[in-house]
Amino acid sequence: MRFVSILASVGFAALPYLTRASPLLETRQEAAPSQFYLQTQVYPGIDDCGTNKDGLYVFSYHTGAGLGIAAAEADQLSSWFYLNDTNLLFTYEDNEIGPWPTEILYGPYQAFNQISISIADGPATPGFFVNGTGLQQNTTAAWLACDWWFTDPQIFAYNGYYSTPLPSSCSFVNLIPRAVA
Ligand SMILES: *[C@@H]1O[C@H](CO)[C@@H](O)[C@H](O)[C@H]1NC(C)=O
Ligand SMILES: *[C@@H]1O[C@H](CO)[C@@H](O)[C@H](O)[C@H]1NC(C)=O
Ligand SMILES: *[C@@H]1O[C@H](CO)[C@@H](O)[C@H](O)[C@H]1NC(C)=O
Numbered sequence: 001m002r003f004v005s006i007l008a009s010v011g012f013a014a015l016p017y018l019t020r021a022s023p024l025l026e027t028r029q030e031a032a033p034s035q036f037y038l039q040t041q042v043y044p045g046i047d048d049c050g051t052n053k054d055g056l057y058v059f060s061y062h063t064g065a066g067l068g069i070a071a072a073e074a075d076q077l078s079s080w081f082y083l084n085d086t087n088l089l090f091t092y093e094d095n096e097i098g099p100w101p102t103e104i105l106y107g108p109y110q111a112f113n114q115i116s117i118s119i120a121d122g123p124a125t126p127g128f129f130v131n132g133t134g135l136q137q138n139t140t141a142a143w144l145a146c147d148w149w150f151t152d153p154q155i156f157a158y159n160g161y162y163s164t165p166l167p168s169s170c171s172f173v174n175l176i177p178r179a180v181a
Helices: 003-010 012-021 021-028
Strands: 036-043 055-065 067-073 080-083 087-092 098-104 112-118 127-130 134-137 142-146 155-156 170-181
Touching: 036 134, 036 142, 080 127, 098 134, 155 170
Parallel strands: none
Antiparallel strands: 036 055, 036 080, 036 170, 055 067, 067 112, 067 155, 080 087, 087 098, 098 112, 112 155, 127 134, 134 170, 142 155, 142 170
16 A cells, blocks of 8 residues: 555556666565474365365474474474575574474475475575565475374475376465564
């Protein structure tokens, strides 16, 4: 509304100038909270079924010493994410071994990929940022939450360039940053 009224008052000819003058208008990035939880928000797109995927908190599901895979559960944990430049890091109070980098695992010719959150793996995948739709990553088209091989729904990075049918236990989710109080 405000943007519309600015345009109306300065006139259409000023639009290119406004666009160039404000990087925010081009990228639509927002400042992420300094420390945040990531909460799932289901949106339509898959005829989905299975467990509830909405309102869950993303965490590192333990898969080995120092290894974890992105999954989500109802309880908010005492660990959180932060962005360092475009790297997404996971940490917790009194963490003495350093932050856990988030890495989108490569899977050739796959429609979607697992996401590692591991101190013993990495390096972090760059290109993460936050905008009005939540967490984004510049090679990822969307986030999926699926009933998979863990006891909590797993979070996957959906590439978006294959039109393969998705499992109906998957839902498309936004990952909304919730500031740590
Ligand atoms: C952010 O990244 C820089 C460069 O890799 C590193 O030196 C610094 O320790 C990191 N800071 C945090 C808080 O992770
Ligand atoms: C994604 O962002 C990273 C970090 O800014 C950058 O190095 C990389 O080139 C970007 N990739 C694409 C496909 O835009
Ligand atoms: C956030 O970025 C994604 C990916 O570039 C884009 O699809 C979405 O529309 C953006 N959201 C807003 C509110 O700009």
